[in-house]
Amino acid sequence: MPKVTFYPTGKSGEVPREMSLLDAAEKLGVILHHDCGGFATCSTCRILIVEGTTHLSEIDLDEENMLEEAELSAPFRLSCQTKILGDVVARIPDQQMKWSKEALQELEDHTAETREIVRIIVEARSRKRGLSIVDRSTATLLLDDAKAQVDRVGENPAGLAALIKQAYGES
Ligand code: FES
Structure with a gap:
């Protein structure tokens, strides 16, 4: 199976x-x-x-x-x-991770797809740090780097999947 x-x-x-x-x-x-x-x-x-x-x-x-x-x-x-x-x-979407309004505003300029991927990366890294909320300071720390990584990979599904794996510490 x-x-x-x-x-x-x-x-x-x-x-x-x-x-x-x-x-x-x-x-x-x-x-x-x-x-x-x-x-x-x-x-x-x-x-x-x-x-x-x-x-x-x-x-x-x-x-x-x-x-x-x-x-x-x-x-x-x-x-x-x-x-x-x-x-x-x-x-799957992280049901436990909360985002502050300010942190969410940081994502507004991006397409829905980029937003989803950036959110996943930031949430995975926040989890690793033992955080359950992404606030403005976490966002400042993690968002720019995550956005740059996603921009570099572009629309390549394999590259995006590798980014997610990496964020969860699997590779
Ligand atoms: S439950 Fe899958 S599209 Fe609504």
Whole structure:
């Protein structure tokens, strides 16, 4: 059976092939919002694939449309639409990490996709420092560097995934 790992908690386990990432998260006790109930109409179940993009079902038209509406593309997927075909490492939004209004304002000039990736990197680094809130001082410390890294990688999904892995200290 394929093995699935979810960041940021690192919860991991084997799940049946063809199970959706959303169902796998629930099976492993990982909380993942899914406001529309799995009908590809909300994008709250978005997930970022860190490893194993080729071990997943193809993106169908419904998923593609919803991702486009949310201004996201690979390595992001909708977990309710994505079937697991092999080992996968994925990152779900960090439910515990809070952002101050000032820190969020720092992200405003960027596209939705860049914002998501920068947030992931900053949150992973904040977690490592034992922080549960990204405030203005944390943002000042971490944001510029994270933004520069994302800009350097551009839209290369493999490069973005490598950045995420690195932020979690896996490579
Ligand atoms: S739960 Fe709404 S798109 Fe997946």
